[in-house]
Amino acid sequence: MSEEINKRKYKATIGLEIHAELKTETKMFSSAKNNPDEVRPNANVHPIDLAHPGTLPTINKKAVEHVIRVGTALGGEIANFTEFDRKNYFYPDIPKGYQISQYAFPIVSGGSLNGIDITRIHLEEDTGLSKHDRGDFSLVDFNRAGVPLMELVTEPVIHSAKDAVEFAKQFQILLRYLGAGDANMEKGEMRIEANISISDTDKFGTKVEVKNLNSFRVVEKAIQYEIERMTELMESGRGDEIVQETRGWDENVGRTFSQRKKETSDDYRYFPEPDLPKMNLHEVFDLEKIKTDLPELPWERKERLIRDFGIAEMAADIFVVNEEFSKFFDKVVEGKNSEKDFIKTAANYITSDLVALMKDGASFPDVDNFKKLIEMILKNEISSRGAKDILAVMVVEGGDPEKIADEKGLKQQSDAGALEAIVDQIISENSAVFEEFKAGKDASLQFLIGQGMKISKGSANPQMLRELFLSKIK
Numbered sequence: 001m002s003e004e005i006n007k008r009k010y011k012a013t014i015g016l017e018i019h020a021e022l023k024t025e026t027k028m029f030s031s032a033k034n035n036p037d038e039v040r041p042n043a044n045v046h047p048i049d050l051a052h053p054g055t056l057p058t059i060n061k062k063a064v065e066h067v068i069r070v071g072t073a074l075g076g077e078i079a080n081f082t083e084f085d086r087k088n089y090f091y092p093d094i095p096k097g098y099q100i101s102q103y104a105f106p107i108v109s110g111g112s113l114n115g116i117d118i119t120r121i122h123l124e125e126d127t128g129l130s131k132h133d134r135g136d137f138s139l140v141d142f143n144r145a146g147v148p149l150m151e152l153v154t155e156p157v158i159h160s161a162k163d164a165v166e167f168a169k170q171f172q173i174l175l176r177y178l179g180a181g182d183a184n185m186e187k188g189e190m191r192i193e194a195n196i197s198i199s200d201t202d203k204f205g206t207k208v209e210v211k212n213l214n215s216f217r218v219v220e221k222a223i224q225y226e227i228e229r230m231t232e233l234m235e236s237g238r239g240d241e242i243v244q245e246t247r248g249w250d251e252n253v254g255r256t257f258s259q260r261k262k263e264t265s266d267d268y269r270y271f272p273e274p275d276l277p278k279m280n281l282h283e284v285f286d287l288e289k290i291k292t293d294l295p296e297l298p299w300e301r302k303e304r305l306i307r308d309f310g311i312a313e314m315a316a317d318i319f320v321v322n323e324e325f326s327k328f329f330d331k332v333v334e335g336k337n338s339e340k341d342f343i344k345t346a347a348n349y350i351t352s353d354l355v356a357l358m359k360d361g362a363s364f365p366d367v368d369n370f371k372k373l374i375e376m377i378l379k380n381e382i383s384s385r386g387a388k389d390i391l392a393v394m395v396v397e398g399g400d401p402e403k404i405a406d407e408k409g410l411k412q413q414s415d416a417g418a419l420e421a422i423v424d425q426i427i428s429e430n431s432a433v434f435e436e437f438k439a440g441k442d443a444s445l446q447f448l449i450g451q452g453m454k455i456s457k458g459s460a461n462p463q464m465l466r467e468l469f470l471s472k473i474k
Contacts, residue, residue, distance in 0.1 A: 009231070010198040010227075011198065013156050013196070013198070014164050014196050016195075017152070017194075018168060019150070019151050020152070020180075020181050021144075021189045022062075023066070028149070029100060029125060030046035036184075041141040042142050046146070049142055050145075051097075056275050059277075064107065064281070067121055068107060068281065068285055069180065074174075077108065077110050078281060078282075079105060079109065080283075082107050083105050083278045085103040085104070085270045086099075086100060086273050087101040088268055088270075092140055095145070099127065103265070106120040107122055107281065116155070120153050122151055123149070124151060125145070126145065128145040150181075170298070173321060176323065178295070186215070192213045192214075194222065194226075195207050195208070196210065207244055208242070209247065211248060211259070218249055226247070226256055243261070246261075311344060319351070325355065332350070345378060357392060357395045358395070365398070372400070372401050373401040376402065386405065422456060423452065423468045429451075434472075438473045448469055
């Protein structure tokens with residue numbers, strides 16, 4: 001069933017739970033190294049992570065600070081009193097038989113991102129990683145066990161798979177801007193769970209949770225699949241088959257599948273963690289300084305680029321999302337704040353031509369040489385076509401753009417005598433088109449100018465060609 005039909009008859013309601021591993025030197029409650037790039041199984045493990053008798057956890061202050069900074073950036077309320085709780089359940093990858101998490105007193109309450117209200121952000125420890133690729137038995141890698149894990153929960157105010165994905169993308173960008181986490185989904189550093197229901201009334205329908213969605217593409221596909229599955233059940237009179245449960249996503253067949261009936265908080269038997277102290281965050285952290293020290297946030301950067309320099313929204317989005325292109329752009333325009341034409345031209349060439357060239361495995365050009373290329377464009381020393389050809393050489397071979405232009409004959413010709421000879425040649429070879437131009441057909445003039453650029457191998461000044469053609473009909 002199409003999304004359009006779903007929207008017309010049933011209203012989907014979606015809430016997200018996003019888990020993100022935090023960037024710290026050590027784990028949440030032990031001195032074991034927090035290294036997401038470790039490939040050796042069980043290399044970074046401490047007796048505390050494995051719940052050995054007599055071991056006591058200690059709180060990683062940096063992880064708490066990360067959550068406070070994220071909450072502050074999102075406009076949330078930072079709790080004064082907070083504590084950790086034991087969330088009791090058994091899986092082979094949780095050696096304690098419980099997970100240290102937060103329940104009644106999260107660090108952050110409220111806030112919003114991309115127009116979506118946030119319920120809470122709390123801190124917990126990650127689990128180990130079960131591996132089921134050994135045939136008839138499984139193994140557990142405890143490198144991830146105990147890694148600081150932040151969980152963000154949204155209000156149930158999202159109504160489409162597309163909006164859910166956009167929220168998650170914006171949250172990933174924020175984590176990277178703040179240095180709180182890399183949030184690489186392919187490494188499991190950010191995992192998304194979606195709570196989905198549909199209803200044709202103002203009341204919420206029965207909620208289903210789809211867990212462990214590990215890419216933005218999968219998040220969108222899984223949510224849309226669930227909306228369509230529920231819609232078909234409702235329309236066929238089998239709405240009672242929609243039950244509160246946890247479902248997984250099978251990428252091979254492109255559908256969700258039932259895993260277990262949904263637990264409630266009572267099933268986890270939460271109670272305060274007795275081995276960790278309560279925290280009064282307003283006494284431990286300088287919240288005003290944290291707020292003042294926040295970097296320029298992604299949405300602030302986008303707004304500034306568009307407002308101050310007239311950069312197109314699509315280009316601004318690239319500079320917000322892509323850290324490498326953003327850093328290159330900042331180096332290119334450093335000290336050029338008053339030169340809006342330079343900044344806008346540089347942004348255009350970076351986000352169109354350079355982005356396309358980099359897809360082929362090329363390297364960033366030297367910053368100073370790229371600046372020189374932009375200056376040559378602004379001085380009309382090279383045409384747009386010539387600039388593209390020079391840049392293509394710069395990202396593969398490097399080099400000074402002026403020398404490349406000289407070697408390849410790409411300097412823009414502005415000599416009226418030389419260009420007039422080209423114009424006369426074009427008129428002679430395209431007399432019918434020239435007559436159409438004389439009769440007022442603008443498209444014919446563009447064709448004639450294009451011929452001039454072709455004959456000159458992109459070196460002719462197109463404005464001068466235009467003026468010369470116009471002079472021929474006076």
